Amino acid sequence: MRQQHRTAVLTEILLAGTTTRADLMRIVGLSSASITNIVGDLIAEGVVAEVGSRSSSGGRPVAVLGPHPQGAYALGADVGERGVAVELFDLSMRVIDREEVEGDHTEPVSRIIDDISIAVAALRERHHDIWPRLTGLGLALPGPVEVNADGSQTLHAQSLGWPAVPVGHFAAMNLPVFADNGAKAQARAEMWFGAARGAEHAVVALFGRGVGMGTIIDGALHRGAHSSAGEWGHVSIRPGGRECRCGNLGCIEAYAGADAILEEWERRGGPPQQSSGWDSMVALLDAAATGDNEAAGVVNDVVDVIGAGLGGLINLLNPERVVVGGWVGMLLMDRCQQALRSAMDAYSLTRPASQATLVPSHFRGDAIALGAAILAFEPLLDGSYRSRRHHVAG
Amino acid sequence: MRQQHRTAVLTEILLAGTTTRADLMRIVGLSSASITNIVGDLIAEGVVAEVGSRSSSGGRPVAVLGPHPQGAYALGADVGERGVAVELFDLSMRVIDREEVEGDHTEPVSRIIDDISIAVAALRERHHDIWPRLTGLGLALPGPVEVNADGSQTLHAQSLGWPAVPVGHFAAMNLPVFADNGAKAQARAEMWFGAARGAEHAVVALFGRGVGMGTIIDGALHRGAHSSAGEWGHVSIRPGGRECRCGNLGCIEAYAGADAILEEWERRGGPPQQSSGWDSMVALLDAAATGDNEAAGVVNDVVDVIGAGLGGLINLLNPERVVVGGWVGMLLMDRCQQALRSAMDAYSLTRPASQATLVPSHFRGDAIALGAAILAFEPLLDGSYRSRRHHVAG
DNA sequence: GGACTTAACTTATCACGTGAACTAATGGGT
DNA sequence: ACCCATTAGTTCACGTGATAAGTTAAGTCC
Structure with a gap:
């Protein structure tokens, strides 16, 4: 029973970075006496420390609590x-x-x-x-x-x-x-310290060579019956469409995975792939931005597929936040966030769409x-x- | 604190129909003493009653507990x-x-x-x-x-x-x-007393005039941020496809809703719709079963769309059970369960697909x-x- | 420097779950 | 027929842990 409260208190301290006993009282919902006891235990264990203090408009200063880094x-x-x-x-x-x-x-x-x-x-x-x-x-x-x-x-x-x-x-x-x-x-990193922080219901979609997802439901990462939930990359978005490395046809990954995007560009007359996928992808987006019709067509198709995929997730899960990450995802959010937003809205119902914000991953590289x-x-x-x-x- | 345990005990009694104190002890995980107390409270409130007894191989008979109907x-x-x-x-x-x-x-x-x-x-x-x-x-x-x-x-x-x-x-x-x-x-009815009973992770898909869904995640009905999660009928399954009454193109409902199915049959040369949708749907399935190529084509397409939709849900959610209901859903499960299963498997990854069972709703009519x-x-x-x-x- | 404020700790109390001892109710052996 | 073994369920003394109220700590303001 104490365990639950200990977990709640320590989670909040790690999550917040710095807190005070009064904040914990409010957030965890325990009395000040209990907070004192639990925080005392955590300090004794060495995982929490008083990291400073703030004056409090005429009274004893507030002790600021934080995780003990060591x-x-x-x-x-x-x-x-x-x-x-x-x-x-x-x-x-x-x-x-x-x-x-x-x-x-x-x-x-x-x-x-x-x-x-x-x-x-x-x-x-x-x-x-x-x-x-x-x-x-x-x-x-x-x-x-x-x-x-x-x-x-x-x-x-x-x-x-x-x-x-x-x-x-x-x-x-x-x-x-x-x-x-x-x-x-x-997704766990985004949930604790990134763009999904504080969201009870969020979708973290990652686009790199592969396409993956983490779903936050009621403040926890969703796992499913055998914890293999979230295989979004292999959800069929174009039934009967392109072949995917998983063997099926029309998976999201077969359209929005880095290799798929670059191969499609080459197929439509783009230049041969450069040394790194990153460079090629930047070249593609640059070309699309400067009026190259083929490149723009490739990017539009990718945005459309991703919009359809995310729109479906919005209808299904009604998240309050959609986080897009992965190196391809970050590039797209840099260059085409508006288009992505429009595509996502077009493929979802008005109300749930308006309840979801679309944001890039909080981490520059990956987390x-x-x-x-x-x-x-x-x-x-x-x-x-x-x-x-x-x-x-x- | 007591509330939690009271809830767990009463939930188990209602869910099970009949139980014993020993079972409650095992399932809820409380000591016999606490079960006695809580059950005593519930009996005093009048919501639980001792509904009988079973002899126990040479000892005091077990009191069988159940909800007090009145x-x-x-x-x-x-x-x-x-x-x-x-x-x-x-x-x-x-x-x-x-x-x-x-x-x-x-x-x-x-x-x-x-x-x-x-x-x-x-x-x-x-x-x-x-x-x-x-x-x-x-x-x-x-x-x-x-x-x-x-x-x-x-x-x-x-x-x-x-x-x-x-x-x-x-x-x-x-x-x-x-x-x-x-x-x-x-979905709630299926979860408590129907085909989703006992499942921690399940999908309840309903096909009638409209197409809807309820998702059970970690034993609870999933609601989403503003509790409008589950709008599966308007997830896009054929981007750019048929127009749906929601205004978008290619929604599942535009292919697997009763009206959509019957209209498509008529378009492909089927007879004009009969007095009731039910009769028309039965006629369609009968025709398909007796070798009518047009009817079989319509049914196959519907099965394919539903399989793609359910397959996506399996990849996304990794449920242990997929319950299909609604009057159209029940008819399809009666006549084409095998085909549905195959389509679903074709559109999902092998492992999560093999972890999910496909079952019809437990209720004849709807619940x-x-x-x-x-x-x-x-x-x-x-x-x-x-x-x-x-x-x-x- | 005393009155006042606010934070955090201490203490007395209370609620609740538990193990162990106890009562209840029955079957079976002699 | 009687009593003991057996299993079910209850009672009770105790421990854990949360809490409200009261206390101490550490400041500000006049």
Whole structure:
């Protein structure tokens, strides 16, 4: 019972960055006495600290509370199709250090697992002093992560041609491992510290090489029965249309994925792809903006598909916010936000459309590793990490 | 705090129909002592009763608990496009009486409000003895019911050409009024007593003249930011396709709504529509089954559209169950369940598809009035009805 | 510097869930 | 027929934890 309130208080402190006891009282809905007790516990545990004070128009100054940055650490790993990036975060969610291993998704999974181990080992070498305070390793994986009946997790990245991999195999250095889909990881980051902050109902749509989504429903990330909800990229938007790497026809990803967009441009007479997808995409958008009819046609089609997809989500889910991210998504929001908004509105009912705001991701690059780290911090919230430590110690 | 447990216990008793204290202990997760206390309270309130006993292999017999049918009553109103049906339910969810008023959705809203009042008045006339134990009137309305900032509700049935109507205007006879969309009402009925029972994640898709949906997420009906989530009928499935009564092109309803299906058959050379849509639809399915190429083509197209729609929902939501209802839906599940299943699988990823079962609605007719009545019973669960009564009495 | 304000802590109390002991109700063995 | 084993359900003393009210802390303002 106390657990619930502890979780609520600590969540609010981490979420807000800085708070006061009075604010917690108001937001969590407990009496000042209880807040005092719970905050006292959290300070004793070392995860919360008084980080300053503000005068209060004639009275005792307010003690400002915040997470104690050195109270706990977590690793967040962005396991992408192009390599592994592992970042070390402190409890204030700042990146302390970072280790990258270039790779390729055509490699066997065992190689990727090795890459993670190498990166984690390098970080441990440099930060052995804080290692005992690590809550775990969060993994953002490039495919649906299912929860099995026994509570274990399995990665099913079929579209990459990988076999089903038990997440336990990623376990590195005896750290507790927590895994989730990359899109859900970024959605979690947006929900805690990004553009979806404070929204009870939001959609986080990500456009990169692949197309993914995270849905926030009643303030929590939606998982579905076997936690593979959110495979939006493979929802059919043009039945019988282009073939997708998932094998079906007409998926959103087959129209709004980076490769699909650039291939379509080439097919319509655009230049051959440049060294990086980013450069090509910028070239496409520049060409469209400067009156190139072919380029404009490609971009319009993409905007139309994305508008139809997002419009459908608005009708289905009635979100108050739609966050668009991923590197392609960010470029589109930079250059064509108005067109996207119009397309989205055209494909949805007036009222739910008017209730949703369309915003870009809050993070310049992506926030996948951050989202993975948040996942690894979550055991801290309900005290299960602390009690496990006690158990081990006793 | 007690409220939560009271709610859990009473919900389980109503849901199960009959239970025992031992079962409640197991399911709700409280000690036998607490179950005794809470059940004692509920019996004292008159909403729960010991309805029998079972011998227990050499020991004191188990007392079987169930809802006390006469403990409370509620009205459920199905406000459809063709009239109003108000049903009176007791706490065991049996229909005690029923009153219908034929109508037409081209009538002004005020007329419909009058029809509800007339039906409710007729029922009160016949059941004045139980009137004081009515928890309220649940309204299932033919359009999205939004919750306003002040907690009041407004009906926005734009597609019927109705203006926005405050739900308060439907208030009849000084009864507390609770409103929801018709599709959500039926979804609620399926969730409590129908085909979605026990499912934590389910989709209830309804096909009649219109196409609607209710989504069950984490065991609760999903509402969205302004509670107009679930407008699945107006999700675009064929961008740029047929015009829908909502004004957009290519909506699911424009392909899978009863009128759309029958018009398409006529367009392709089918016979002119018969007296009732039901008869025409049966004729269409019969013709398709007996080798009529035009009819089979129409049916195949409908199955394809519905499969694409449901497949998308499976990818997005990862439900464990998909319930298909509504009169058209029931006919299709009778005649073409296999085809529907195949279409759905074709339009979704293998894993989430294999995790979802496809089942018809549990109710022969529709269960909209039942769902509306459940809505009106809900204040009983958290004790807010009881405390209101006390307040009024004191 | 005393009156006043506001924050945060302490204390007495109360609500509620729990385990353990106890009562209730029945079947079966002798 | 009687009593004990068995299972169901209740009562009770206790512990946890939230709370309101009262207290102490740390300032501002006149």
